[in-house]
Amino acid sequence: MRVHNGLNFMNRIRTILATIAALAILGVVGAAGFIWVGFYNVGATRQHLQPVYSVLEFAMHRSVRLHALNIDTPPLEDEAMVRRGATCFDANCVQCHGAPGVAQDDIGKSMQPLPGPLVDATQNFHPRELYWITRHGIRLSGMPAWEFRLTDGEIWDVVAFLRRLPMLTPQAYPEMARPQLAAFPCGRDVNIAAMRAPDVPRAKQALYQYACSACHTIPGVTSSFPNVGPPLAGLASRTLIAGTLPNTQDNMVIWLRGPNKVKPHTAMPDLRVTQEDAADMAAYLATLR
Ligand code: HEC
Ligand code: HEC
Structure with a gap:
């Protein structure tokens, strides 16, 4: 009797495993067929469904949080830093994100996901997370990586400025961002000599x-x-x-x-x-x- 029950049990396990395997194969074939036929609409005129977008955004926040965990944040209160950050922001970020009183360019308006104004960025992200996002960009979203475009110092300048952004009125923004453009050119100095072994x-x-x-x-x-x-x-x-x-x-x-x-x-x-x-x-x- 014991042996019989044991055999029954084994048979049942085998049936369950076979069913799971069959379903998995069916799933893979189904997904491959979906892709092959081209059902998925990749057009940027199609929004993500709200649940899909919410999951992607949540995953992005969690990923940024983890990857930025060990970054040391330098002091960000220095006024010169904030001003340099303002010119960097005006030169590199406004076209997609806009600024107080400034709409994003058509490029920024046409993207999916849509890049938002960053006035609330400090509510959602710690400064070290803003540094990480700016440096590495966000894959699959259109947010560029600035590591090869801005120096490390300039990225922190931008972060210092992002902390100021929520307090800026549409009048204050251009006063802060534009006149300094000539005084603080923003962008990696392409003529810096190589000082270290190749990486x-x-x-x-x-x-x-x-x-x-x-x-x-x-x-x-x-x-x-x-x-x-x-x-x-x-x-x-x-x-x-x-x-x-x-x-x-x-x-x-x-x-x-x-x-x-x-x-x-x-x-x-x-x-x-x-x-x-x-x-x-x-x-x-x-x-x-
Ligand atoms: C080519 C367009 C483009 C440019 C230029 C750009 N971004 Fe973005 N940015 C995006 C997109 C797209 C997202 C993702 C939006 C989303 O997922 O909701 C994004 C997201 C972000 C986020 C996360 C905020 C959030 O609410 O999702 C930060 C912070 C950010 N960008 C900072 C910057 C900074 C700083 C610069 C300039 C150095 C910059 N971006 C330049 C397109 C751009
Ligand atoms: C817009 C397209 C384009 C981009 C971007 C580009 N290249 Fe090229 N590259 C070419 C073309 C076209 C040639 C052939 C040029 C010629 O012989 O006059 C070439 C030639 C070369 C050669 C010589 C190849 C040989 O067989 O002798 C090297 C090396 C090279 N590129 C490396 C790079 C690197 C590294 C980058 C990025 C920094 C880069 N290229 C970016 C188009 C491009």
């Missing part, structure tokens, strides 16, 4: 943050395998860069920082690559045999 993980990041992978297929960098520029696989084995310069790391830096200076009318644009980022990328490209 390979950062190089891979730079290769997509400078949009290289939009034109080149590059080993180790995710892309849609574009055919605009030549594939960079095997680059280290080539004798010349773009058929013009002897292929050394120093020459690669020269090419990356000014392709049109090396080869007038080349289709590869000047991407305003800093010395330090070019050195990182050159070191990585030199490993592609």
Whole structure:
């Protein structure tokens, strides 16, 4: 009797497992079919459903919270910092987020999800979280990463300014943000010399943050395998860069920082690559045999 019951139990478990497996396979086939037929509408004129949007937003908040946990926040009260942050914000953020009395540009209005005014950002995020978001961007949303565009100090300046934003009237904003533009140019100094050893993980990041992978297929960098520029696989084995310069790391830096200076009318644009980022990328490209 005991043995019989045991067998029954085993059979039941087997049936349950087989059913779960069949359902899982059905689910995968169903999802694949849904994707293959093209049912999902990727148009930006279609909003996310409210529950989907709420889940995505919640996931974003939780992710930001975790990833920013160990960042030390510097003092943010310095008035000069706030003012520098205001010019940085006006130059880089207003087109999508708007400002007191300033609507976002058409780019910002046409995005899905819609970037909101950041006047309430400090209610929702700790300063270190605002720093993290600004530095790394938000994947799948259109919020750009500024790590390769602004210095670390400038990102904190912007955060210091975001704390001031809720107190600014539409009259006060332009007074704070605009006249200083000339006095405090905002953006990484592209001429800072490389002071450190090349950083390979950062190089891979730079290769997509400078949009290289939009034109080149590059080993180790995710892309849609574009055919605009030549594939960079095997680059280290080539004798010349773009058929013009002897292929050394120093020459690669020269090419990356000014392709049109090396080869007038080349289709590869000047991407305003800093010395330090070019050195990182050159070191990585030199490993592609
Ligand atoms: C190209 C458009 C664009 C630009 C430029 C831009 N952002 Fe964003 N930003 C977005 C989008 C899209 C989101 C996501 C909105 C969402 O998920 O609801 C976002 C979200 C954010 C958030 C999270 C706030 C929230 O309520 O979701 C912060 C903080 C932020 N951006 C700061 C900045 C700063 C600072 C700058 C300038 C250095 C900037 N952004 C420039 C598009 C942009
Ligand atoms: C808009 C498209 C585009 C972007 C963006 C771009 N490139 Fe290019 N790249 C090209 C084209 C086109 C060529 C061929 C140029 C020529 O021979 O005149 C080229 C040539 C090169 C070469 C020489 C290849 C060889 O076989 O000799 C290297 C190396 C290179 N690019 C690296 C980069 C890196 C690194 C970046 C990012 C900083 C980048 N490219 C961004 C289009 C692009």
